[in-house]
Amino acid sequence: MHLFLLGVSHRTAPVELRERLDxxxxxxxxxxxALAARRAxxxxxxxxxxxxxxxxxxxxxxxxxxxxxxxxxxxxxxxPPATFVPHLFARQDAEAVQHLFRVAAxxxxxxxxxxxxxxxxxxxxxxxxxxxxxxPLLNKLFHTSFAVGKRVRTETGIGExxxxxxxxxxxxxxxxxxxxxxxxxxxxxxxxxxxxxxxxLRSQGVGEIVITSRTLARAQELAAGVGxxxxxxxxxxxxxxxxxxxxxxxxxxxPILGRTQIESVxxxxxxxxxxxxxxxxxxxxxxxxxxxxxxxxxxxxxLQAIVQENLSRRAAEIDRAEAIVSEEVGKFLAWQRSxxxxxxxxxxxxxxxxxxxxxxxxxDNKLSGLPPEARARVDEITRLIMEKLLLxxxxxxxxxxxxxxxxxxxxxxxxxxxLRAEDSLDYVRGKAAxxxx
Amino acid sequence: xNALPLLFYVxxxxxxxIHFARRQPAAGRLATTLLLAGALVHTFVxxxxxxxxxxxxFANPSRAISTFVWxxxxxxxxxELTTDERAMGVxxxxxxxxxxxxxxxxxxxxxxDPLLDSPWFWIHTSSLLFAYASFALAGVLGLxxxxxxxxxxKKQLGYFYTRLPSLQVLDVMNSRAxxxxxxxxxxxxxxxxxxxxQARAAAPDSARLQAFSFGDPKIFVxxxxxxxxxxxxxxxRAMGWHGRKAAWVSAVGFAIVLLNFLPINYxxxxxxxxxx
Numbered sequence: 001m002h003l004f005l006l007g008v009s010h011r012t013a014p015v016e017l018r019e020r021l022d023x024x025x026x027x028x029x030x031x032x033x034a035l036a037a038r039r040a041x042x043x044x045x046x047x048x049x050x051x052x053x054x055x056x057x058x059x060x061x062x063x064x065x066x067x068x069x070x071x072x073x074x075x076x077x078x079x080p081p082a083t084f085v086p087h088l089f090a091r092q093d094a095e096a097v098q099h100l101f102r103v104a105a106x107x108x109x110x111x112x113x114x115x116x117x118x119x120x121x122x123x124x125x126x127x128x129x130x131x132x133x134x135x136p137l138l139n140k141l142f143h144t145s146f147a148v149g150k151r152v153r154t155e156t157g158i159g160e161x162x163x164x165x166x167x168x169x170x171x172x173x174x175x176x177x178x179x180x181x182x183x184x185x186x187x188x189x190x191x192x193x194x195x196x197x198x199x200x201l202r203s204q205g206v207g208e209i210v211i212t213s214r215t216l217a218r219a220q221e222l223a224a225g226v227g228x229x230x231x232x233x234x235x236x237x238x239x240x241x242x243x244x245x246x247x248x249x250x251x252x253x254x255p256i257l258g259r260t261q262i263e264s265v266x267x268x269x270x271x272x273x274x275x276x277x278x279x280x281x282x283x284x285x286x287x288x289x290x291x292x293x294x295x296x297x298x299x300x301x302x303l304q305a306i307v308q309e310n311l312s313r314r315a316a317e318i319d320r321a322e323a324i325v326s327e328e329v330g331k332f333l334a335w336q337r338s339x340x341x342x343x344x345x346x347x348x349x350x351x352x353x354x355x356x357x358x359x360x361x362x363x364d365n366k367l368s369g370l371p372p373e374a375r376a377r378v379d380e381i382t383r384l385i386m387e388k389l390l391l392x393x394x395x396x397x398x399x400x401x402x403x404x405x406x407x408x409x410x411x412x413x414x415x416x417x418x419l420r421a422e423d424s425l426d427y428v429r430g431k432a433a434x435x436x437x
Numbered sequence: 438x439n440a441l442p443l444l445f446y447v448x449x450x451x452x453x454x455i456h457f458a459r460r461q462p463a464a465g466r467l468a469t470t471l472l473l474a475g476a477l478v479h480t481f482v483x484x485x486x487x488x489x490x491x492x493x494x495f496a497n498p499s500r501a502i503s504t505f506v507w508x509x510x511x512x513x514x515x516x517e518l519t520t521d522e523r524a525m526g527v528x529x530x531x532x533x534x535x536x537x538x539x540x541x542x543x544x545x546x547x548x549x550d551p552l553l554d555s556p557w558f559w560i561h562t563s564s565l566l567f568a569y570a571s572f573a574l575a576g577v578l579g580l581x582x583x584x585x586x587x588x589x590x591k592k593q594l595g596y597f598y599t600r601l602p603s604l605q606v607l608d609v610m611n612s613r614a615x616x617x618x619x620x621x622x623x624x625x626x627x628x629x630x631x632x633x634x635q636a637r638a639a640a641p642d643s644a645r646l647q648a649f650s651f652g653d654p655k656i657f658v659x660x661x662x663x664x665x666x667x668x669x670x671x672x673x674r675a676m677g678w679h680g681r682k683a684a685w686v687s688a689v690g691f692a693i694v695l696l697n698f699l700p701i702n703y704x705x706x707x708x709x710x711x712x713x
Contacts, residue, residue, distance in 0.1 A: 154460075155459070155461055157460070157599065160599060172594075175585075175589065175598065175603050175604065176589065176603060176605065177603060177604075177605045178602070178604075178605035178606045271677070271679060272605070273604070273680060290590075293680070293681065294681075296589055296590065298592065302592045305592070306594060
């Protein structure tokens, strides 16, 4: 059984083509069903995001699986093969494993380390799993990929640091205030950026959002959008005093908050710091206000610099992330090889057990004089001897280092114990088919 | 046996450093486990010595340091288990290790001074040692607060920014540690005064007891320490001294504690020299 992957991604295909081959905008579930119905492969999972459409299958005949998948893509999306075949990329076995692990870790994403992809991989798997199109091999592959995605994110800084201005602001707020629950936010100005940052803060659970603007109607409109309250412009200083986080985003040509105004709200009675995010251009807050103790003042350039810094820091973590991926690929392949030994192990066990039963049968009349407990004991002892004899060979067969050695050993075992290779293979196939029914 | 706690602390310190630098959760869990093991072994060592001299062994400076390190590890473990923050370990452990070297190199158990045969002794020393352990935590929290505050204020979000808990959390923990430490120190000092007065009345011609005055360096510095932390407690509530100012006060306060603990304890004090 081979792993095979065929698909397009942002690295191989332009956005127009990716849109035409996108499964997620249509029904991913029906795509999985349609693919399974073709019986192109024993197992299949379809992963589709705005940056990639990838089909992971487990099949014995890769060439045939490839043709079937191309035909499926073409029929399902109504796109002639000639349009997309040059943009396809294919991976098999170790490379397919590595690709999925890299995708789950966010290493293949447009923004390295972005977190959404892991959720999308999980969704792709659960869609396939619900429709029973994922079998033992893809089950293990995808479950491992979730663990790899998580491991890479916790052990490296690949997903760390905000990579958008509004997220950088939220992250800073969390670093200053800890949990944002119950914090008061003041938004000055009713622009788009102010809205975006306020929405991010809202999703972090801030307590209260007050919006003030020179035109009250616009403040009210924005307040309704983010679930806050609007305050008239004349109330500015009154709503500033209790605020923990201030976002300024007006179109004003002159600063609206000077150092003295901010000093006046930082009195002795105040316990907490004040975090001011000035995303207006030109700036709304006098930069000198940033010198006040317990005031943190960031403007749009500062935040942009943080984003740039974070991006380069993520890039610096790529090597460590790749090392984890390689390590996990190695582990997965070892598991897969040990799985390859199963037919031989099963056949060997069946052979031993058949001999054991035959001998017990032959001795049946000699044993018939014994009480039932003693006969049960004889059965038990012979079984234990068989288990002991099989223990070491089973372990050894599962730990063989590569496929070539595995073939040699399998042949040797087959010959030494008079096993027929087809029996063991049929057994495994039957078992896999039985599970799916 | 005496070196065993130190070995565990060194191992835990290395694990905390790896956890801090490479942010591996497994290293962090290992560090906590090692520190827990170290604290348990340390408990055992102190327990054995207690049975040997029939009171908690902290009359001679080295034994007091050992007990201090033990209390510090326990307080830190409490902090870690209640906040789920492991970043502070890399700052606490080097201090614990450096101090624990002293009792490990000087393993002799104190002789029992008849003067110390009093329940006051136990209350006085254990409150003060616990207060100092709290101040040590507060000092480290203050130091990390300042490090991170600088990075955020200067807009250069670097090494500490990505590793330390938020400023708010550090400030709240610092405030708690200072308050708890101050309460215990106040209790310890009051008990000390009462005890010294009683002892002096009972034995008016003891030269050592006559040395109990503000002129004695150890007592002077202890009162200075108490004054600094009293200021920290009051200033936070009445003058709005939290955040960076509070952090500095607790760092300075702990520097004074260390001064009292090491050079003064060993070389200068006349009133508090027992069991040497």
